[in-house]
Amino acid sequence: MTKRAPRALPRRQFLSRAAAFGAAALAGVTPTLSGAQSTPMGPRGPEFAPRARRAIWLAMAGGPSQLDLFDYKPGLAVRFDQDLPESVVNQQRLTSMTSQQGRFPIAPSRFRFEQGGQSGAWVSELLPWTRRMVDKLTIIKTVSTEAINHEPAMSAISTGSQLAGKPALGAWLAYALGPIAQEMPAFAVMMSSFSIKTFVQPLGSRLWGSAFLPASNGGVLMRGVGDPVLYLPNPQGVSREARRAMLAAVQSLNDLASVRVGDPSIRERTDQYVMAYRMQGSIPGLTNLSGESAASLSLYGDDVHTPGTFASNCVAARRMLEQGVRYVQVFHRGWDAHQTTPANHLAQCRDIDQACYGLISDLEARGMLDDTLVIWGGEFGRTVYCQGPLTTEDYGRDHHPRCFTMWLAGGGTRAGLVHGETDDFSYNVVAGEVPLRDLHATILHLFGFDPNHLTFRHAGLEEKLVGVTEPARVVTELIA
């Protein structure tokens, strides 16, 4: 084994088995979806009373423009096409897509901003539904990342490290907490359809992988279109009854082998077949929205009726949490607006705005928002200076890591808060910077963990989500 078991857990503990395909039909099944290693380890549970028990991360892959959505800079209007002062850039590194540009002309947002709710948070006209619910959100204008390109930035926000090889946040939570209901995966991932297909960023499975954590903690890709879980349905021509009869034979022969060989892992194998059979019954309901009321569906907007859309995936994500999934990451790609940022964001925001509103309202109506943390944002923001041709109506924006906007809702966060200040150009943080490791630390804290205590021994290091090089801080200002 190249992986090491954590301390404080039993070396080996065989699952007792109460599963059967016979008359007792699947009562009292013991195995977990996450499966047993040859040395099964249970989740450790929170260290202190958690504020959040489950979470949904709405991941806007490509990097939405904070300048066109949340970070209102009315003073920029008079600086249209002026050069961004060098003192602002201050020798920070730029991507090689714009670092060779002759000049860095300021591109004010062409969109109208208004304040919303009691909190008076500014939100642009691109997100009217989001503006309606700002009193339920914790808007952070000062998230920062060290990465300037997609590959490392997606990796950093998903795993805490720019380089491949670290577990995803969801995998850490799965490892630490397990699923809420044992017949569900702890960590599910969904891909949404999206409008803008230029500059689309790929998403590799490492972004939801378990890396050095036990493999069972990796995200299960739940598909909004096709089979929700790979290989879930029986082949054509095999009914549920035929499958049951067949599995009953598998179980009988495994039992004979178990007696003959004596290896406890044989029963563990049968247990997983029992669980597979049960999943065939329970999983299709997760992504099948036909049982949803028209009233609740209407919250999410018209897209909800098209499988695979962000809206439809938001409903499915909520259903998964209800059924006992711990953490769902819903990806929405297409935000990488190097050119024609306004047109890109008009279409991309339409994909997600009402669905975000629907999700938060629906969670609240069902009494789930208190202990469900919702996280919205991209892997970085976009530059104030224009990439490519600039007019008052049209511009492009490059990647910007120094400050970008994310929002949180529910799960113990402080509703109605707008946190942090950026400079006049939304280029640097003036106050309240939240580096990714602090965001990760805060999320772990909401789940009841000291971020420095949730560790896993690997290759001689006590690995942790927040890394080992710099201290991470729980941003208590964000917590209610």
Add this chain to the structure above:
Amino acid sequence: MLAWFGLVLACSPADSGGSLDAAQSVDFSREIRPILAEHCLACHGADPAQRAAQLRLDQASAVLAQRPRGASVIVPGNAAASLLVQRITAPEARRMPPAATGPGLTAREIELIERWIDEGAAYPPHWSLNAPVRPEQPALARTDWVRNPIDQFVLAALRTAGLEPSSPAEPGRLLRRVALDLTGLPPTAEEAQAFAQDPSDAAYERYVDQLLRRPAFGEHRARYWLDVARYADTHGYHQDSYRSIWPYRNYVIDSFARNEPFDQFTLEQLAGDLLPGAGLRERVATGFLRSAMSTNEGGIINEEYAAIYAKDRVDTFAAAWLGLSVGCADCHDHKFDPITQRDFYALSAFFRNTTQPIRDFNLPDAPPSILVPPSMAPTLVTDETAEEPHAYVLERGDYASPGERVGADVPASLPPLPEGAPNNRLGLAEWLVQPEHPLMARVVVNRFWAEVFGAGLVPTTNDFGVTGDAPTHPELLDWLAVELRESGWNVKHLFRLLVTSATYRQSERADPARFAADPDNHLLSRGPRFRMDGEMIRDLALSASGLLVGTVGGPSVTPYQPPGIWEAVSSPDSNTNSYVQGTGEALYRRSLYTFWKRQAPPPALELFNAPTRELPTTQRERTNTPLQALAALNDVQLVEAARVLATQALLSSPDTLERLDFIAWRVLSRPLQSEEVDRLQQALEEESAEYAAHPTAADELIRVGESAPDVRLEAPELATWTLLCSTLLNLDEALTK
């Protein structure tokens, strides 16, 4: 599930180790060094930047030296007088390690340290840094069980633990095991039946020799090596487009099949281009270095990715041949192992003067590449610039903070480059294969051992350092390492030794007491038995059904895959953004030829713990999940194989019992027992009634897969027997070697 939580919470670390055995003296390497590594060396280790109180506990001389105020950290023979013990048992304010740094020492760990000091505080250097010498074989009373020297060492350890070996495996079990271990394929029914007739030692050894001569031996060994080499058919980062490097895979298969000495195999992959008279073969071999990920992302900064690529090569080199996690040292001196940051960058220098561009546009033939006859397909290779190899120590691993310039060199704590060796990759490779090298032979032989026995003699196959596991059988490991080296790095000789040992030939069966005494089989008290990798599970079904196409080598193929997997994750401008399923023979090749896209590896294989091949993997995990069950039950590939196997069985005989045996010999390599037959007949009756009542369903099932169902057979009967074959293919025994 209820019990699970309760039990976990009830179990504290102090419980897990058991009580101390007062009769046995404390073993520093096995018992004390891991405690120091885990709790102390982060602040009192080799890294001067992190060192607190100018104290280091990773060296005997420093530990025994007097502290400024005259006291000694350790007074051999007197735990109570030792500062170390005083501090680890002090009241919380003064206690080490500080509470803020993590969980403290357990009572058992403190007791171990006290006893170790009272017994004299022996502090030998870490075992893996001394070159292995061939140990004496232990003298034993009963030797009739012993077949070769492996068994001497194993038996001695078993006896120390109060155990005796298990009885020999049943012939059928043994034959299946050895065929799967050497070739990744089960024995044919004819081979299994012949061995059942004549299970003599001579017949077994003849069969072993046959297996070693088959190309399938090369294919099976290659599959493990390709995990280490992180071989894949796409570039990996970002766009993840196709690259043509399968001729390197051919090279690996061929090297194992023709039993190329492992030192030569090493030289060619690390430095084939620098070998005198380098020809096509040697150049293709350098695809090892090119199997790394590369990027075509638009905004990258070249220096950043140059540093990332160099780190990957050092990490892969170290995982493959050193068994050390040197990667930590890119930011700081290694906290536990004697690898400094300077060592890391000096190693990286060997790999930094190649001509590979940083942004390679994800071309199939990203330079440097060559055309390989006879197909004239391109393959990525390595070339060197004329520049003297060098690197800069990057402060905190940051590419933008280059510090001291260093030349190419090996870590200072390991032997120096051999006299006269060139200061380049060739010299590095020659350094590895010299007899004085403490790590390479051990690391290589340990991985081979793990392939057969399921776990390495050093269970952490990628970590022979201070925080890695100690060897379960240190002398056996050294004996095998020396044997491999002195046999001229003869890999087949080594595998022959492993599989003809009495240790290997033990029965896998055990009663509960034996399982309890050796739950993970670290003592080798029974034969190896564990779940096969996904490739083996698929290949077994193809082989049992006769569908397997045995063509060796060539470009990758695209067998069945559920729709939408590449599409969901890919960039639209990637040329691997949409999966096009192959046809005909492409559907039935061995699994090591399946196209490997790093951002979405073959999904059924991934469920069975195949890695993404982004980073080197020296040993896969072995989980047991319901998603695996779903894949084994429902993957078109396996359903079709079940139907084709059913077809063969039905055509072989009109008799149900003969048909059942026909299937069992192919899937399990044995006849069925009467209870099993009874149970399967019951299943046949139930399923037969089901399909008699639903003939359309039968017709649907037998049409799964691209091959046409046999028109000579009635659909309900074929469907019934298809499910029966699927039943056997899903038995734990079928999925297990």
